[in-house]
Amino acid sequence: MPTDSAFVKRPVTFLLVALCAVGLWMPTAHATVDDALTFALEAMDKYIKQGYNLREDTWGGDLPEKEAKAITHQLFKGNDYWFCMGTSTKGAKISIHVYDSDGNLVEEAGSWQREKGDAAFAGSQVVCKKTGTYFLIVKVEKSPEDRTDWGLVYSYK
Amino acid sequence: MLFSMTKRPWLSFALSLPLAAASALPFSVLHAQDAPPPQKIDVSHFTSSVEDVVIPVPSEIFNALDKLGGNPNWGSVLPTGESKFHPKVQAQNALLLGVVIADGFIAVEAKDSSRVEQIGRRVIELASTLGVGKSVISHCNAISEAAKKDQWDGVRVELDRTQNSVREAMKALHSRDESQLVSIAGWLRGTDALTFLVGKDYKPDRADLLHQPQMLETFDRQFEEMGNSVKADKMVSEIRAGFKKIKPLVDSKGNEAIPQKTVTDVNEITSALVKNVAP
Numbered sequence: 446m447p448t449d450s451a452f453v454k455r456p457v458t459f460l461l462v463a464l465c466a467v468g469l470w471m472p473t474a475h476a477t478v479d480d481a482l483t484f485a486l487e488a489m490d491k492y493i494k495q496g497y498n499l500r501e502d503t504w505g506g507d508l509p510e511k512e513a514k515a516i517t518h519q520l521f522k523g524n525d526y527w528f529c530m531g532t533s534t535k536g537a538k539i540s541i542h543v544y545d546s547d548g549n550l551v552e553e554a555g556s557w558q559r560e561k562g563d564a565a566f567a568g569s570q571v572v573c574k575k576t577g578t579y580f581l582i583v584k585v586e587k588s589p590e591d592r593t594d595w596g597l598v599y600s601y602k
Numbered sequence: 603m604l605f606s607m608t609k610r611p612w613l614s615f616a617l618s619l620p621l622a623a624a625s626a627l628p629f630s631v632l633h634a635q636d637a638p639p640p641q642k643i644d645v646s647h648f649t650s651s652v653e654d655v656v657i658p659v660p661s662e663i664f665n666a667l668d669k670l671g672g673n674p675n676w677g678s679v680l681p682t683g684e685s686k687f688h689p690k691v692q693a694q695n696a697l698l699l700g701v702v703i704a705d706g707f708i709a710v711e712a713k714d715s716s717r718v719e720q721i722g723r724r725v726i727e728l729a730s731t732l733g734v735g736k737s738v739i740s741h742c743n744a745i746s747e748a749a750k751k752d753q754w755d756g757v758r759v760e761l762d763r764t765q766n767s768v769r770e771a772m773k774a775l776h777s778r779d780e781s782q783l784v785s786i787a788g789w790l791r792g793t794d795a796l797t798f799l800v801g802k803d804y805k806p807d808r809a810d811l812l813h814q815p816q817m818l819e820t821f822d823r824q825f826e827e828m829g830n831s832v833k834a835d836k837m838v839s840e841i842r843a844g845f846k847k848i849k850p851l852v853d854s855k856g857n858e859a860i861p862q863k864t865v866t867d868v869n870e871i872t873s874a875l876v877k878n879v880a881p
Contacts, residue, residue, distance in 0.1 A: 498665075498758060501766035502656045515648030517655050519817055521662060522810055523669035542639040550641045576666075578655075578816040580645050601662055 477533070478505040482596030484531025488559075488566040489598050492527045497600035504583075505596040513584035516597070520573040528569045528581060530597045535563040537588035539595055543571045544580045551579065558586075655820045657785045659765065660707035660792030661758045666811055667796060668711070672803045676712035679795040681705060684720055687881055692732060693835045694879070696780035699728040699768065700787025701880045706745070706761045708795050710754050718749035718757055725764060732780065734771035738764050779828040783838065786821055787879060790841065793848075794876045797869035806859035812868060813860065815853040818845050837878060844871045 482505050493499055504516055520526060530541040538560065543552045553570040560566075571579070585593040667674055689695050702724050709717040722742040729738045741764040748756035765788060772781035793812070800808045825833060825842045832838055848871055851864050 496755075498661070498755065498762075500656070500659070500662070501762045513648070515645065517816060519655055519658055519814055521658070521666035522807065523666040524662065540639070544643055544645060546645065548643045548645045550639055550643075552639075556639075573666075576810045576813045580643075580648065582639075582643070582648070601665065 478507065478594050478596055480533035480596075481505055481531050481594040482598065484533060484564045484566060485529050485596040485598045486531075487564075488529035488531055488568055489527065489600055492529070492600055495602075497525075497527055497602045499598065499600045503596060503598045504581075505594070507592040507594045508583070508585045509592055510585050510588045513582050516581040516583065518579050518581055518599075520571060520576065520579045522573050522576045524573050524601045526571045526573065526599060526601045528571070528597060528599045530567045530583060530595055532565050532585075532593055532595050533563060534565070534588055534590050534593040537565050537590070537593045538586040539565050539567050539593070540582075540584045540586050541567045541569045541597065542582045542584075543569050544582060545575070546578050546580070548580075655816050657789055657817065657820070658792075659762050660704045660788060660795070661710065661761070663792055663796055663811055664707060664711050667799065667808060670805065670807050670811075672805065672808065674711075674799040674803070676708055676795075676799075677714065679798050680708055680712055680714065680717060681880070684724070685880055688731065689837075691835060691837075692777070692780055693783055693832045694837050695728060695731050696772070696777075696783040697787040697837060697841070697879045699725065699732065700765075700784040700789075701791040701876060702728060703761060703765050703768075703784070704788040704791035704795075706764075707758065707792065710757045710761065713752065713754060715749040715752065719746045722746050722749075729768055729771075732768070732772065732777070733775055734768055737767040737771035741767060779832040782824045782828070783832075786824070786841065789817065789821070790872055790879075791876055794869065794872035797865050797872060801862065801866045801869050804862040804865060809860040809862070809865050810854075812852045812865065813854055815849055818849040818852070821845050822849075840878060841875050844875045847871055 482503055485503070489499060506514070508514060528541050528543065530539055532539050538558060540558055542550060542556065545551050551571055551574075553572060556569040558565070558567045581597070583595060583597060585595065664676075687698070689698060702721055706718060706721040706725070709721055722745040725738055726735055726742050729735045741760045745757050745760045745764070748754075748760060765784060768784055769781040772778070772784070796811060800811070822842065822845060825838070828838070848868050851868055852860060854860050
């Protein structure tokens with residue numbers, strides 16, 4: 446289902462139930478957006494434990510190496526947001542950065558990129574100073590594959 | 603297009619199982635921003651890549667309002683009675699369901715457990731009318747349980763899941779238009795409550811929460827893409843017309859604050875629309 450436009454919609458509930466029930470989930474050679482989302486959720490787990498509220502809406506798709514995608518998103522002054530991105534493509538490196546509508550980088554200093562096992566993660570925090578439209582720039586920095594799956598979740602407090 | 607997903611209480615468990623092996627490994631590489639991101643980009647370069655905007659749940663906006671101080675009186679924006687109104691048109695049912703779910707978020711802010719439980723029952727009733735009752739029963743039960751224990755974060759999470767489950771179930775029934783109407787009505791009711799409270803205790807910071815022209819553009823696009831019968835529905839077309847009036851009011855340029863008069867104007871529009879949907 447991942448498409449060239451790199452955005453798909455999928456019942457992740459079903460995915461998580463299946464993973465939980467079977468308990469046999471392992472990354473496979475065919476990386477999927479669902480796997481990417483699972484990793485994005487794993488990265489977010491830490492922040493949920495810190496009191497951030499996970500939103501139900503998520504994004505995902507696949508991208509070629511070096512290509513970035515912009516997602517418009519409404520943020521509200523006073524809220525503290527975390528955006529976490531994941532991929533199940535082994536050897537890939539991904540990034541997420543947040544810009545305001547004038548193109549200024551607005552994320553906090555603690556934004557990060559990591560690789561672990563067969564997965565890679567990235568996170569970006571925004572303490573919103575002005576209500577408005579923002580741009581989430583997701584990018585596959587490097588990858589051994591033609592197209593790399595990615596999933597993005599967000600939380601706020 | 604967006605994914606839609608549902609977080610369950612077992613989310614952490616679900617995550618811990620499949621990822622247990624990976625979790626045993628330390629993060630093998632931690633990049634401290636190998637190449638720092640550019641401080642400024644040309645966002646117009648990405649225009650062709652921009653997808654639909656995520657519609658915020660009311661609690662996301664209410665949370666911001668709470669943080670901006672003033673101790674809003676959330677109880678004052680809860681509906682006064684328990685409505686038994688049942689529209690005969692599915693589109694109007696979807697709108698009513700969206701409003702009722704948003705009422706649930708308001709009841710959470712007001713920490714009114716009996717209203718939360720009452721709203722939970724009403725959600726099941728309306729969702730059943732739309733043919734998606736089964737998808738919300740577990741959420742509504744969880745809402746009721748969490749409200750009894752004053753676990754307000756849990757109620758918020760379940761309300762978000764409820765809205766999401768309804769939308770997904772309706773899409774599965776090929777009722778995409780009605781699915782969008784649930785979110786649109788939720789935003790409408792949330793904005794109604796927000797503008798009432800901000801209008802009562804005006805501060806430019808709080809009024810700034812209304813600065814959402816992109817949301818209104820998204821809604822208008824969604825209305826445009828709806829089927830003719832839904833688009834022609836009187837209630838739907840009135841909401842669309844109301845949103846067209848609101849958009850220029852909240853499209854403040856630069857650092858210009860949204861004035862109090864504008865906040866009350868938006869409230870007049872939204873409260874009339876909400877009364878129409880949920881008399």
